[in-house]
Amino acid sequence: MTSIALRSKAPWSLPTLPSAxxxxxxxxxxxxxxxxxxxxLEKLTFKVSDKAAAKAAFAPLEALAxxxxxxxxxxxxxxxxxxxxxxxxxxxxxxxxxxxxxxxxRKEMEKLGMGSLxxxxxxxxxxxxxxVMEWKGGGSAAPVAVCGKGVTFDTGGISLKPPANMEDMKWxxxxxxxxxxxxxxxARRGAKANVVGLCGLVENMPDGNAxxxxxxxxxxxxxxIEVINTDAEGRLVLADVLWYAQKEYKPAQxxxxxxxxxxxxxxxxxxxxxxFSNNDELSEQLTAAGKEVGESLWRLPxxxxxxxxxxxxxxxxxxxxxxxxxxxxxxxxxxRFVEDETxxxxxxxxxxxxxxxSEPTAAKGASAFGVRLxxxxxxxxxxxx
Numbered sequence: 001m002t003s004i005a006l007r008s009k010a011p012w013s014l015p016t017l018p019s020a021x022x023x024x025x026x027x028x029x030x031x032x033x034x035x036x037x038x039x040x041l042e043k044l045t046f047k048v049s050d051k052a053a054a055k056a057a058f059a060p061l062e063a064l065a066x067x068x069x070x071x072x073x074x075x076x077x078x079x080x081x082x083x084x085x086x087x088x089x090x091x092x093x094x095x096x097x098x099x100x101x102x103x104x105x106r107k108e109m110e111k112l113g114m115g116s117l118x119x120x121x122x123x124x125x126x127x128x129x130x131x132v133m134e135w136k137g138g139g140s141a142a143p144v145a146v147c148g149k150g151v152t153f154d155t156g157g158i159s160l161k162p163p164a165n166m167e168d169m170k171w172x173x174x175x176x177x178x179x180x181x182x183x184x185x186x187a188r189r190g191a192k193a194n195v196v197g198l199c200g201l202v203e204n205m206p207d208g209n210a211x212x213x214x215x216x217x218x219x220x221x222x223x224x225i226e227v228i229n230t231d232a233e234g235r236l237v238l239a240d241v242l243w244y245a246q247k248e249y250k251p252a253q254x255x256x257x258x259x260x261x262x263x264x265x266x267x268x269x270x271x272x273x274x275x276f277s278n279n280d281e282l283s284e285q286l287t288a289a290g291k292e293v294g295e296s297l298w299r300l301p302x303x304x305x306x307x308x309x310x311x312x313x314x315x316x317x318x319x320x321x322x323x324x325x326x327x328x329x330x331x332x333x334x335x336r337f338v339e340d341e342t343x344x345x346x347x348x349x350x351x352x353x354x355x356x357x358s359e360p361t362a363a364k365g366a367s368a369f370g371v372r373l374x375x376x377x378x379x380x381x382x383x384x385x
Contacts, residue, residue, distance in 0.1 A: 024069065024363045026076040060189040064375055067185030068368040074177040075353065075366035079153035079170045084121075084129040084201035087152060087173070091131055091180050091199075097187040104130035114240040116219035117200055120233040123157055123210025124203040130241065131176075131199040133183045135191065143194035144382055145251035146183075146374060147241045149234040149258035150176030150201035157204045157230030158212055171366060172234070174353035175257035176201060178370035185375050193382040196249050200241040204233045216315045220244060221337055224315040232320045234260045235330050239337045246339055252382075253282055253343045256334065257370050258350075263326030265351040272298040273369065274348035276331035282343045289377035294361075295369050297347065300328055307332045 023041060048054040074082060074090065082090070088103050095101050106127050109118055114130075121128035131150075134143075151172040155161060161169070171177075176199035183197040211217075215227045220240045227236070238256055245254055264274040273290075275297040277283040283299055290297045306328045309321035317336060321329035331346050338344040352369040355362055362368070 024072060026072065026363075026365055063188030064185045064372065066188055067181040067183075067375070068371050069181075070184050071177045071181030071368035071371050072362075072366040074180060075171045075174050075368070077170070079203070082170075082173070083126045083152045083203055084150070085127060087150065087176065087199070087201050088129050088131050091133065094133070094180070094184050094187065097184060098135070099183055099187050100134040100136070102132045102134075104132075109240070112220050112240075112244065113218065113222070114220045114244070115217040116225055116236045117202065117240040119211045119215065119217040119227065120151075120157070120204055120230075120236050121202040123207045124205040125207075126152070126203040128203075129199075129201040130244065131197075131201060133180070133197040133199075135183060135186050135193070135195045135197075137186070137191050138194035138382065141194050141382070142252040143196045143249055144378065145245040145249055145254040146179050146195060146197045147238060147245055147254065147256040148176035148179035148197070148199045149173070149238055149256070149260065150199045151234055151237065152201060152203050154204045154231070154233065155206055157206050157210050157233065159229045159231040160206055161231060168354065171354050172259050173201070174259045174349060174366070175199075175347075175370075177366070178257050178349070178368065178374070181368055181371040182374050185371060186378065191378060192384060193378050195378060195382075196245065196251070198241050198245050200237040202233075202237055204230070219337065223317065223336065226312040226315040226318040228318045229320045232330070234258050235333045236319060238334055242334065242337045242344075246342055251342065253279075253345075254338065255282075255286070255345045255347065255374070257347045259353050260346075260348045261327040261330050261350055263330075264348040267300070267327060268298055268351055270351040270356075272296045273352050274327055274331075275299040275345060276302055276328070276335075276348070277343075277345040278302075278335060278338065278340075279343035279345070282345050285381050286345055286347075286373070286377055289380060290373045292376050292380075293372040295352075295373040297373075300331075302328060302331055302335065307335075 154169040154172040179197040221243045309329050310317050312318040355367050358364045
């Protein structure tokens with residue numbers, strides 16, 4: 001028998017496991033899979049001195065596992081099953097765990113002037129949604145806001161993507177999937193923190209009403225955006241979500257997650273998520289949490305020179321720069337919608353959301369990268385005792 005020691009400050013962090021196939025499978029649509037082809041753990045025995053204490057120690061781990069599986073399920077679903085309204089319906093089931101859930105539809109977002117998000121959605125028959133999930137476990141403390149890009153399918157719009165591998169774009173809502181899994185984990189383990197999760201949910205399609213390259217939209221912040229490339233849509237969605245999160249909830253910190261750029265994979269491969277921030281302390285906290293759970297972040301630079309690359313002659317900004325530093329200019333775009341005094345971090349998870357091969361703690365497919373990281377971050381920095 002092998003004993004595995006937890007060496008983390010947070011008692012619910014997962015230990016490092018020996019290499020073995022992950023038991024998770026997303027095979028609900030397979031009708032021919034043989035039961036014997038599915039690896040199953042029949043029995044696992046632990047020798048402990050205090051059974052009740054062991055069960056209590058395992059409870060938050062079980063809550064975290066449920067959140068991770070929720071994220072993997074959402075991200076794995078095809079786009080004809082998970083689209084903005086069905087994503088919301090799936091999340092609403094978690095109200096039974098004590099989460100307060102509210103939703104803004106097209107009309108509500110129009111009243112708030114969310115032209116940036118709505119412009120992305122206007123080519124789809126699927127109505128966009130802004131999903132808000134609140135967990136209030138931290139008394140009167142200002143909440144942490146976690147925002148997720150939820151493009152449930154991304155064709156690129158009029159700036160149409162090549163057909164090869166376009167099926168992968170069902171997981172362009174990976175950031176929103178992480179937000180839901182995180183909120184479930186926090187609620188199930190009764191986290192002593194205030195956290196609000198926000199998901200901007202749209203489908204980016206190229207019909208006759210779709211947004212065109214060259215269109216100028218007005219965001220909820222009042223800033224105008226020249227849309228140079230309709231396939232740079234995630235930042236347009238997050239612009240309005242970030243602004244809403246700050247105005248409505250006055251968060252202590254704000255973190256967004258998005259499968260935002262292919263450029264981050266060119267820079268970092270699939271080993272790290274990109275980290276961009278206006279705050280050194282927040283960056284260090286997130287990096288430490290990532291190291292604790294084995295979800296690695298790498299901080300990239302930001303600055304005025306990069307910011308000037310998205311200046312527009314016709315509007316306040318354009319949604320892309322040139323080919324240089326694409327993941328950085330995307331982060332600079334997002335920063336324009338963050339108030340200077342708000343500590344903010346952007347996690348570009350495009351390279352780590354989907355695994356090409358199985359790993360010890362994640363099967364091939366949706367990884368749920370970010371759920372464990374942010375759970376550990378909340379535990380270490382926002383929970384008392």
